[in-house]
Amino acid sequence: MKTYEPIIGMEIHVELKTRSKMFCSCSADWFGKKPNTHTCPVCLGLPGALPVPNKIAIEWSIKLGLALNCKIPSFSKFDRKNYFYPDLPKGYQISQYDQPFAINGNLKKVGIRRVHLEEDTGKLIHQGDSTLIDFNRSGVPLVEIVTEPDIHSSEDAKAFLQELHRIIRYLDISDADMEKGSMRLEPNISVGTGEVPDYKVEVKNINSFNFVKKAIDYEIARHKEILEKGQVPVQETRGWDEKKAITYSQRLKEKAHDYRYFPEPDIPPLIFKEKEIKRAKDQLPKLPGDKRRELKELGLKDDDIEIIIDDIATLNFFEQALNVVRLSGNREISAQEIANWLVNKKINIDKQNPKDLIMAIIAKKQNSQISSDIVSKAIDKVISANQKAIDDYNGGKTGVIMFLVGQVMGATKGKGDAQEIRKLLEKKLTYG
Amino acid sequence: MSENSLTKDEVKHIAKLANLPVTEEEIIKFQKQLSETVDYIKTLSSVATQGVEPTSQVTGLKNVTRTDEPAPSQTQEEALSNAKNTHNGFIKVKAIFNEQT
Numbered sequence: 132m133k134t135y136e137p138i139i140g141m142e143i144h145v146e147l148k149t150r151s152k153m154f155c156s157c158s159a160d161w162f163g164k165k166p167n168t169h170t171c172p173v174c175l176g177l178p179g180a181l182p183v184p185n186k187i188a189i190e191w192s193i194k195l196g197l198a199l200n201c202k203i204p205s206f207s208k209f210d211r212k213n214y215f216y217p218d219l220p221k222g223y224q225i226s227q228y229d230q231p232f233a234i235n236g237n238l239k240k241v242g243i244r245r246v247h248l249e250e251d252t253g254k255l256i257h258q259g260d261s262t263l264i265d266f267n268r269s270g271v272p273l274v275e276i277v278t279e280p281d282i283h284s285s286e287d288a289k290a291f292l293q294e295l296h297r298i299i300r301y302l303d304i305s306d307a308d309m310e311k312g313s314m315r316l317e318p319n320i321s322v323g324t325g326e327v328p329d330y331k332v333e334v335k336n337i338n339s340f341n342f343v344k345k346a347i348d349y350e351i352a353r354h355k356e357i358l359e360k361g362q363v364p365v366q367e368t369r370g371w372d373e374k375k376a377i378t379y380s381q382r383l384k385e386k387a388h389d390y391r392y393f394p395e396p397d398i399p400p401l402i403f404k405e406k407e408i409k410r411a412k413d414q415l416p417k418l419p420g421d422k423r424r425e426l427k428e429l430g431l432k433d434d435d436i437e438i439i440i441d442d443i444a445t446l447n448f449f450e451q452a453l454n455v456v457r458l459s460g461n462r463e464i465s466a467q468e469i470a471n472w473l474v475n476k477k478i479n480i481d482k483q484n485p486k487d488l489i490m491a492i493i494a495k496k497q498n499s500q501i502s503s504d505i506v507s508k509a510i511d512k513v514i515s516a517n518q519k520a521i522d523d524y525n526g527g528k529t530g531v532i533m534f535l536v537g538q539v540m541g542a543t544k545g546k547g548d549a550q551e552i553r554k555l556l557e558k559k560l561t562y563g
Numbered sequence: 564m565s566e567n568s569l570t571k572d573e574v575k576h577i578a579k580l581a582n583l584p585v586t587e588e589e590i591i592k593f594q595k596q597l598s599e600t601v602d603y604i605k606t607l608s609s610v611a612t613q614g615v616e617p618t619s620q621v622t623g624l625k626n627v628t629r630t631d632e633p634a635p636s637q638t639q640e641e642a643l644s645n646a647k648n649t650h651n652g653f654i655k656v657k658a659i660f661n662e663q664t
């Protein structure tokens with residue numbers, strides 16, 4: 132029996148949420164807009180147009196690189212990646228080839244090979260014997276993150292992607308909304324049998340973490356079956372069919388990626404001083420890893436921590452609620468208590484504010500205090516009014532307890548919990 | 564004939580990358596023309612470049628960027644004005660499928 136080791140790398144594309152496009156001033160807010168209303172000579176690739184890079188997009192790419200523990204080279208440049216396809220009006224995409232903004236990082240023990248900046252393509256709609264083109268998305272800043280093939284299971288791939296997604300949301304540089312395609316996932320997979328495999332299969336454009344996991348599992352099983360027969364899986368690009376939960380060959384002839392990269396002559400190089408990079412690093416916001424540690428120090432349960440830090444809106448809400456408590460000097464509400472309320476979704480963070488949550492917690496506490504007072508008074512009353520039943524109980528007819536519970540429930544008009552009342556009654560009757 | 568002639572296959576490959584249909588006669592014609600062009604570029608090899616820093620820029624400019632301010636775009640009409648075929652605000656081309664390239 133051979134042992135099989137899955138070897139997985141990831142390529143992730145993330146659309147930045149800048150206001151304008153990467154190389155021109157057209158609005159980058161393309162989603163759901165009328166076709167071809169967000170274009171100009173630059174993003175339509177008309178002759179003579181001059182692309183000028185968006186400063187914020189560059190800063191955000193570097194921020195992301197730093198958050199992924201990358202090295203930021205002092206010299207960087209853009210290149211032209213040439214290919215002929217109608218989603219690109221220029222016949223090339225402005226991208227970065229050999230000198231990207233960030234290199235050699237790591238996240239969750241996965242090496243980050245590079246983080247580079249490029250422009251998104253237009254959108255194509257295939258319709259019968261024609262293809263319709265909308266260039267609104269053409270030229271929107273797109274960051275590509277490439278990992279080393281350091282991932283060895285679909286679970287780890289999913290966990291890696293989720294952490295990357297969180298980091299992007301914490302940095303506030305993209306919606307990273309997979310439904311809208313602003314974060315696109317492409318795993319490459321091979322299965323090794325001791326030596327390094329000499330093929331890899333790329334699955335294109337998957338738009339959910341669960342689908343990535345399923346696609347990887349599907350591929351691993353498929354490769355094993357082929358390897359079992361002494362054959363080697365074909366190196367190719369495959370698509371993901373989410374309805375059938377399978378991958379399928381896109382029958383691309385394996386083109387020797389003949390992109391003929393060359394330096395973009397229209398854009399001068401980008402040169403960063405060490406102190407600029409250091410300043411950017413110092414200005415990074417707290418990231419999921421930092422928040423995990425902070426919440427742990429507050430004594431929160433690990434499962435709750437993961438739920439709270441998963442979504443930055445929930446985290447912000449939690450921290451604000453905690454702050455409300457601190458400022459009020461209230462010592463009765465613990466961090467874990469706030470977490471419980473949030474995790475059990477007893478409050479809608481979109482509709483209520485952190486103060487509401489704290490008020491709700493305080494009200495609940497007071498209520499339960501009040502109701503326990505009422506219950507205890509009712510128990511005393513019922514005991515003194517039902518001497519016969521008490522005698523029966525003490526005489527061994529313990530079944531009579533349910534009658535007494537009923538009496539208490541009646542007296543409190545349903546306040547309090549029957550089980551709780553029974554316990555209290557038994558305690559009182561036994562110990563006085 | 565130039566000293567480093569491109570092969571016919573190379574010419575076909577270049578044409579394919581540019582999505583240009585070429586006839587047999589054109590291949591022969593371009594084989595000659597492209598080879599001459601490549602030879603001409605080779606003139607650069609005669610320049611002594613020892614000790615010269617490699618660069619892809621000659622302007623001496625660096626860090627030319629713009630602030631992230633959106634400005635009005637062209638109208639849809641203007642955007643489509645050079646397109647041969649349009650449909651409902653889209654540019655329309657013959658069907659292109661990834662699968663078939």
Ligand SMILES: [Zn+2]
Binds near residue numbers: 156169171172173
């Ligand atoms: Zn534009």
